[in-house]
Amino acid sequence: QQQVKQSPQSLIVQKGGISIINCAYENTAFDYFPWYQQFPGKGPALLIAIRPDVSEKKEGRFTISFNKSAKQFSLHIMDSQPGDSATYFCAASKSTGSARQLTFGSGTQLTVLP
């Protein structure tokens, strides 16, 4: 059972375009939603994150839109650059008492063409 569904699996965008990645979750116990960026041969790195009481969060060219009632959230990358080419993972976090459990989406391979 995949608790966090992510789409598309791959995305090709021209330089300067907008990249949009969508995620949906099922478990209402999730209370924190980070996005991670992973380059080949590296570990996932936190990009931006949002709490469900906020509908939008923007950091530079990266924006998360959050729809609590629909249990959906998305990442928008404005003015996409070739350096943004990476795999992007949405995630959802919940407390397990003495730890926080992260459940990841299946990832989106983004390619930004020069």
Place this chain on the structure above:
Amino acid sequence: DTAVSQTPKYLVTQMGNDKSIKCEQNLGHDTMYWYKQDSKKFLKIMFSYNNKELIINETVPNRFSPKSPDKAHLNLHINSLELGDSAVYFCASSHVSQGVQYFGPGTRLTVL
């Protein structure tokens, strides 16, 4: 540098062998994790330790045994390695109250 570090970066071994991966964090976090990333890049949590206590233990074969000597270190020992264990293993850390986890660079394990 403040970070989560793992050794080794690459591990190539024969089926049936026993191997260990080490992880250290100097971020002052109290919780550490092991994740497995398969060939399709899917990330799945394996274990979580808080202050040396096992908190999360997902459905993982008991050939995998985590050990935490202190809250800055979390090692992963794997017995009787199988072909299906080939993957990239990531260590991560966080404060127990935070949703953000910080990942190490990964250990690529190849079982021949």
